[in-house]
Amino acid sequence: MTAVSGQDRTLGNRAASATLWGGVNMALGRIVQFATTIIVARMIAPEHFGALAVAIVVQTIATNMAELGATAALARGTGDPDKIAPTVFSIALVTSGVMTAAAIALAPALATAFDDPAATPVIQVLSLTILLQGAGAVPSTMVWREFLQKPRVVVDLCSLVTVLVLVVPMALDGWGAMALAWSRVGGQLVALAGYWIITPKRYAPGFDRTVAAEILRLGMPLAMANLVVFVTLNVDYLLIGRMLDPTALGLYLLAFNLAGLPSSVITAVIRATAVPTFGRLFSEGTLGVLAARFVTGVSYGAFPISAMVIALAHPLIVTAYGGAWAPAGMALATLGVFGATRILVELFADLSVGAGKTGWLFWVQVAWLAALTPALLAGITWWGIAGAGIAHAAVACLVVIPLYVTSLTSVLHTSAWQLLRGSVRPLAAAAVAGACVWMATQGIANPAMALACGLLIGSVLYGLLTFRQGKELVAEIRGLLRSTASGPSPAGIPGSPVQP
Template sequence: MSTQGKTSLGHRAASATVWGGVNMVLGRVVQFATTIIVARMIAPEHFGALAVAVVVQTIATNMAELGATASLARGNGDPERIAPTVFTIALATSGILTAAAVFLAPSVAMAFDDPAATPVIQVLSLTILLQGFSAVPSTMVWREFMQRPRVVVDVCSVVTVLVLVVPMALDGWGAMALAWSRVGGQLVSLTGYWIITPKRFRPGFDRSVAAEVLKLGMPLAMANLVVFVTLNVDYLLVGRMLDPTALGLYLLAFNLAGLPSSVITAVIRATAVPTFGRLYAEGQLGALVGQIVGGVCYLAFPISALVVGLANPLIVSAYGVAWAPAAAALATLGVFGAARILVELFADISVGAGRTTWLFWVQVAWLAVLFPALFFAIGQWGIAGAGLAHALVACLVVIPMYLKILTSVLGIGVLELMRGCIIPFLAATAAGLLAWLVAAGVDSPFGALLLGGSLGAMVYAGLTFRRGRRLIHTLRSLLRDSSPLLVSEPAKEVTP
């Protein structure tokens, strides 16, 4: 096949990443606005009930297709052969998990010491079944870098949530307003993916294909289960050791601290696994991964640093004085937010390289260390201690484990992998410290947020000017389709 008509992998990935960024920004802005509006309409304990339901939903949805979509997403196999079997697996498992969530909802709610969460869990479990129907269409959109049409689908979904939740909250539905609005948003998302998918597949089953995709997917599904337990065990402990109000405050702080990481990782994930899978198959991932990690750190570190430095004015300005106690947790969770971005990037690299078994064991070790750390820290320092435990375990245990694995798999050194993070880390630390000092001298929360954030951002931009300019130049080159990386025929599968 001649180079004419081929599409550069760099160009496709960069273009999809840009559109993924647009998607995330629009979606998160609407989501953030929705949270602010609803927080002023319902009590903190209703957020606690939602937190319990979200624990169940996130664990179940990440187990719903047993990781089978990973084989479809990596771009190394034939979708005509793989997709029907993946569709059947997704439908069967999502149906079973939905029924289990509905039946076990009372027991789960009692485990969290929040019986009011029972109907919220049952309603929100409907999204598990809906995601089973959208598993293959959404993965095909992901595989083919179709982020531009995906913007329309995802924005329509979050707008639907806003349109539904406000009148329900005003009518006194409480946590059920949050649950039913999410079901409505998921239904819109399902419809949209079926419309834009490049090819529609019917359910089917091939035993050899099922064995192949589950060999890669099962460790990933188990890793997803463990990581979501890891990221939600704090809700269980806060709810049991403190009270529903503290849980509501902590949920708000965790979501706000995780907003930068969720946006950045969602943008990266728009292209990560398909891109990393192709690069690994071509033997080029090791040479490029240091640049990728450095670019992500450049974007992630200053945002998290400013969240830490401006925790109190950020909470009070956005949600009101009643939510001010959440600032103590936000300050420590901001550090975890930056670490989580790196952790999720490393996980995507592991999936792209086909090392899902190693990924599973990292998550197991993470959970094993985090649980006692959370138990001790929450007992000592309340919701602030939960954030501190998350940050310390991620930085001192999880990231070093990933570095050990990735340097071995990719054949590079730690310094080669992480060199690009040093300057962003130092500059972000300086920016966050300056923002905190400035905010401490301003009485108005909004004024402190505006002045501290502006000066902190200016300091970071000045200290990293040359690096930022190089990053922009690289992105422009990729968008002009000047990358030498070409995608032609599907690459041969690399056996993990």
Template sequence: MTTVRGEGRTLGNRAASATLWGGANMALGRIVQFATTIIVARMIAPEHFGALAVAIVVQTIATNMAELGATAALARGNGDPDRIAPTVFSIALVTSGIMTGAAIALAPALAAAFDDPAATPVIQVLSITILLQGISAVPSTMVWREFLQKPRVVVDVCSLLTVLVLVVPMALDGWGAMALAWSRVGGQVVAMAGYWIITPARYAPGFDRSVAVEILRLGMPLAMANLVVFVTLNIDYLLIGRMLDPAALGLYLLAFNLAGLPSSVITAVIRATAVPTFGRLFQDGTLGALAGRFVAGVSYCAFPISALVIALAYPLIVTAYGDAWAGAGIALATLGVFGATRILVELFADLSVGAGRTVWLFWVQVAWLVTLAPALYFGIQWWGIAGAGVAHAAVACLVVIPLYVKALTTVLRVSAWQLLSGSLPSLLAAALAGVGAWLATHSMGNPFLALAVGALLGTAIYTALTFHRGKRLVAEIRTLLSENRAAPQEPATTPSHITGSAGQP
């Protein structure tokens, strides 16, 4: 039976509550973020988004390497945080400091690699967030581990509102890409402070060699996998920046972010509880039996959204951002396919981490990068920014998903059919809904009308085709959550002290 630290509640109830609040958090966050992007896109030129894209590539790669995957051991929920957390904190603090310094020093060379010297100061400013995330690595992981998504809503929304409050006057004052960079630093400061306030236990840095070996054995393959996957997901920016121009890179960044919006929302909601939940289920020996149902449930929610993004790409871009960004529409249409596959890829990655098989995860990412790089080069050379979307979709469907399925069927002892069959009806219904929406709207001259009609029609088609299946999936999920009970226990006292040091941080 699953033991839940600090609670006598069922794991299912805690996961359900955290998922609900995580969903609300992501919905509010994405609304604010989407509104911010719309506002800023109407104030600055596409090339400024290109400079930000370069800086985000550097920041994202450094951030995900900064704690060497050590927080994974803390997040899985089946180890003693009092023993693990101080060492994790030390690793995160030291490595994030090194990464921050390196990013600032190497910013000119990194910007030159993307053929965008204007990105140098943007990289240097955005690098500050690497250190800030290292300082908050343990508190944010403890919030995740203990399913504290309700207070996290307040922290994340305050962080996003800080970004909005800072970026608008800066953009109006002509700061360009620097407005985007400094506003993100301000938002990260607020998030860091918020996580330290709401964390269920505060820890000071410490170091235990045996613990470090243990957590790095799990974390290093994950950190390397993160490095590879973020290089994979950002190599398109490098190639577009080198092969095309900063304006094309800005258009592509906007299209990529919009295409990834469904996957980022859905995977973030799942990730609010996935790794701790999957880790406990794997420990109980029930993860394999339930994995196919998780895949079916995620597919049911994700596929129709991506299908409508593909079908309504042009009116969506023009309605949201204006005619100046119309060139991003063709990239959005091809990237929409990748957006749908990425949702499954992220779920498969979380299943791998929950099962503790991070080495598998690393080699899948390596294969992804090796096949994607040449596909992107030829795709961009032949079809411009639309070709990048084609390359992403082809490699995800033909290489990445099959490799993940192979890995998971081995680890979880299930067949590929058991893992994927539940998602096929949703895929077919979403495709029909997307086709119906496109046929009804592709000749309309008013983008806003086309978007409204297409979204309503596509939603109606998908709902009609999957109504009974949707009800059944909801019932199954409720049953799974209620049946997955924790062992009866006395509630443990959650430590509020600072391990290894006196006083408050």
């Protein structure tokens, strides 16, 4: 068997190690990010979060279109990076520059479309991160491709600390939403420098027409799918901004971010290794066999967290951010359901990219947007910001997940039951635990006490209800970690070693 860069390590060993360090990275990162949000939320008014929400919508859409999905060809780990990377660099740099200039020029019109003219300078400042991400597209993707999650911990933590160091004095000085925007620019600069330092090999821009055609064949559907999915995940901001007011938008942004915290942590840990691992497994013909195990593991960790967010929405909001943000509690409760489904959706999307089926991915996102827009209009009209969460959850459960399952069962040659059966027990146990926690904390007046008691009750109850399944999952994880520590082993993800 062929060694990899002098190291006799299988794909399973490398993926397990990278996932472990990815988890450490996300845990540290989210702690710092959560602390930053708490600090800032207590220093600025909710309407400033509304202006930031508008800017983030624009920045996110532009960022995910900026490199036209070109990094997917590099990330999958199945091609020669020396041949692919220079062309990817050129595409990312040119398109991100165009997107940055367009966002700055169109900022007044975009802010007006969201009915928040105060967001104009915030959009313009935050647009600078689009260019910075384009400049760092290749080194960050090489770090991802080569499973270099251990040094990435240092880079990402330095970036987050930079944001915290910048945002607090700016917010205290009365900068409002601009404090949030400029601090993100500073953090992105630090991340760019860090990825260039730790990347295994540095590439200069170049261009190969044949390579570009192949890159765009895979990447363009993914870029379009990313565009649609981010419009989908941000159309609620547009509708709330126009149908309600900036304060409601700020409350909703806080609730959406908090509800999405579990999904963002779990999906970020998965994404530390998902696409390059899934791409290699698919090329070996083993992805279909292992997909159900990924779904089971993700469901076991995701569902109880979302259940606790739903059951403890009000005490969680008040304890973390203060009484001024209490109206966001209803939105947080309804968005908690969407947070759980979003984790599965993100995993299914990564499985699709790993299998190279980016065209179908695009059409799933189109169907998602088409179903969500009228659902949001109805939900916001009837129930305000809480109705937006109801709309998200209903469409994800009734439209998006069934479409993904239909696609994946065909591509991976498995059945829907085989793919999803491992998630049934965690779902039922999380629902029971969440209901018991909600009932047990209704009589506790102190929000912090309710939060602490609820988390304790929910954790114990979920652990008891899923004890056998949890024991099996822990045994699998220990096996992977032992194989990682001891070098080559038949345990872990099957397949031949990664080629140089």
